[in-house]
Amino acid sequence: MLAREVLQELVQVLGAENVLTEQEDLMTYAYDATAAMKHHKPDVVVSPLSTEQVSEVVKIAGRYQIPIYPRGSGTNLSGGTIPTKGGIVLSMLNLNKIIEVDQDNLTATVQPGVIIQALNDQVTKLGLLYPPDPGTVTTATMGGSVSECSGGLRGLKYGVTKHYIMGIKVVLANGEVLRWGGKTVKNVTGYDLVALFTGAEGTLGIITEIIVKLIPAPETRKSILAVFDNLDKAGNAIASIIRNKIIPATLEIMDNATIQTVEHFVHAGLPMDAEAVLLVEVDGYREVVEREAVLVEQILQTEGSVEVKIAKNDQERDLLWLARRSALPALAQKRPTTVLEDATVPRSKIPDMLKAIRKIAEKHRLLIATFGHAGDGNLHPTILTDQRDEDEMKRVHLAVDEIFQAAISLGGTLSGEHGIGIAKMKYLDWEFGEAGVAALRQIKEALDPNYLLNPGKIVRRD
């Protein structure tokens, strides 16, 4: 429980309507989208309307040493917004204005509560695009996706969130407001704090304004689906496309377990015995797209695909994508609990990683379906389980450990796009060693010495 004067001060700054204190409201901020994670009730939820108010809240928290948990839409998959120590949940959703779209500099300036799709709705009217597209584009906030450095389907060609963040305004743990970066393409003045705060998961400061880079929207696109009866052939096809100097906007893979589940769910016409399906989309100028689509088709055939389909129009394209879009929902309906990981390996190691995951599933008698962004090496091994089954959950945790070990041993990383949060904190030293974890801690303590900002995430206080 917070002292009465803390609540009074918060109400004074924000107005009573922006301070939630009733049990029934607080309990709805105790969780996020992360599966099988213990929930914690915050003591208060506040929704600031300006950077100044954020700064005031941070100062109050500092005076009384109360932890602050920034929150966008709460769709992250690493427990990043769960207020494990109670305290203040800082909901950024009322800071939801698109401040400016600058067509000359190809930038947009937004507040952190803007939903990614809302920005894109605005800029597509001008023939522009903000490329990062996590599966949650219609719900996730700009602040949350910058803080997780979200990826998505277009990572291979267009990169991820960090490639589009040019400037930020942040409130530091001491309440100071600073701006870093801006609208210039080039900027080497001082350390690259914009990069540091991108993916910091709210542990270093509160982002209150973001300048993003926009690009001209591609003129057209074309989708190609290929079925493989052998994983290695699919892996070679991926490598071969890239070796032929074609960079598709998306290059997705689904394994046999995923194909079977999806096919039951939507009847998209995928062969149930296929070992892998690749879904490729090329985009750009019409002439280039036509040429690349034909090349991709040839490569897929040469690499031994048993069936290749090119979508002739938007309807056919939607049909090809139906299976991929339905992957997570279909899997999620199969068992009550869906543990979605995002271990990532170099592109060339995709077949090895898929095989490793299959071995792990067999060893622990678990149902693991894998799909993901093959083009950028980011796989989503998805464990279908039931949180209420204690014995099975033990095996799930062992399997998750082994999946991470496999990814790291193949030269990959723990997390490609979902972040560390609480969920992957204990594995950090596997990737960086003790010294690496210590360096992270030093950065955290330099900016937030009292662990007020999203404590209990990424780095543990010793």
Add this chain to the structure above:
Amino acid sequence: MSVYNSLDSITDELHKCMKCGNCMAVCPIYKETRQEVGVARGKISLVEYLLAGELDMTEGLADRFSLCTTCMACNTNCPCGVRFDKIILAARAEAVRKKGLHSVKKIAFTALKMQRLFDLGMKTGSIFQGVALKHLPHKSDRIARMRFDVGIGTEKVFPMLAKKTLRSEFPEVIRVNNPKMRVAFFTGCMINYFYTDIGRAVVEVLNENDIEVVIPRGQGCCGIPASVNGDVVSARALAKRNLRAFEKLGADALVVACSSGGTAWKHVFAELLENDPEFKVLADKWASKSYDISEFLIHKVPFKKEGLGRVERKVTYHDPCHLNRGQGISREPREILTSIPGVEVIEMKEPGRCCGMAGSFSIVHPDLSVQISDHKTADIALTHTDTVATGCPACRLQLKSGVENAGIEEEVVHTIQILAESYRAGKKN
């Protein structure tokens, strides 16, 4: 097990929810409040905590459960197929079981007060109207504003009470020569008391298609306002009353022209009466032959195309949530509209977005209801049409109130009225 009897009936629905938050993209309430409790995911969590014993059923919790227009948009956008409509109904019924009707006292109290006003109005006619409602002179709709606040604000524009209820305007059986079929018409309260013009159009169109219409006198309220707020006891009594009334007169089919009536006859009566062997049979029987009027005219008895006269209207169609998502009817009204000569249909941006009326929701949360309605009104304005058609009198009220307050020249009618107008125009030639 039905949602009206026990919270246990929805445990499977709760387990399906993976907390992905996709429902945030479409929830009209969440779009306004941006508070987690507004969206399905928030209320699902509250029900889970309640079942786990981490929260008690308090009035505060019942209040949170009132934050839902039951528009079912979240159902449609949920990747896991969670039927949130079931969850919210079960939660509200549980609130009433645990806390009694006083947990929804604001609804009960206000609704009762309004009901009394309206009953009084029917008796005293125009004297009452003058006292409670300030008439707004208008060319097409008889509408008025509340003179004093009975708890719903004075912003909302209301239809004037009809001089005579629909059911007293017609005999119980309206005969035609050589009837093809005998159809029973469930009028619902709004059409009976306020929008008698919709009711007359239904009868006119059915007669025009050689159908004998019966309007059982013994019918009453569909009970949806009670069942959605957890007052299962009242809802059950009303369901039985209606079943008895229709059973007495009998018919080949039953039609409704409001989305709550359709929901009630097709689904809710049978669910409410699942433990009552005698009435469950009746409810199932009538459910299998209940139709929304547009559905009936497209699928059951395709309406006559010859004799349709020209109607010069630019029309945009609003999909009522419980007709569109609730009963899967969205193509049918459009098919009727586009087959009328002279009618030009221009779609608004999100025709399926909730108008924010949701019956008693607009009484409990008048401000939110108006905020939600404002989006709708803005979308309508962009179509530059002269008419909004819809399939539900409750939506008509809300849409009219919206365009009226925004000062937009737009008539709001039920689809069936435009069809009746066309038949009438056809006769003039």
